[in-house]
Amino acid sequence: MKHQDSEKTFKDPVCGMELSRTTAIEAFEYQGKTYYFCAGVCREAFEAEPEKYLRPHRQHGLK
Numbered sequence: 001m002k003h004q005d006s007e008k009t010f011k012d013p014v015c016g017m018e019l020s021r022t023t024a025i026e027a028f029e030y031q032g033k034t035y036y037f038c039a040g041v042c043r044e045a046f047e048a049e050p051e052k053y054l055r056p057h058r059q060h061g062l063k
């Protein structure tokens, strides 16, 4: 099922907020992929440590 791109939602990798093209304030390209963020602070946090936010699984029990 194909939807138009504009209906697509993105997840802010830093805070986990669901974003659409219209609500995403900031974008950052990393390793050929574009990530969207709710705010400049989220983008800056991602930019500083992208690997930290791109881990597919959170490590449990690590505090």
Ligand SMILES: [Zn+2]
Binding pocket: 012, 014, 015, 016, 017, 037, 038, 039, 042
């Ligand atoms: Zn955010």
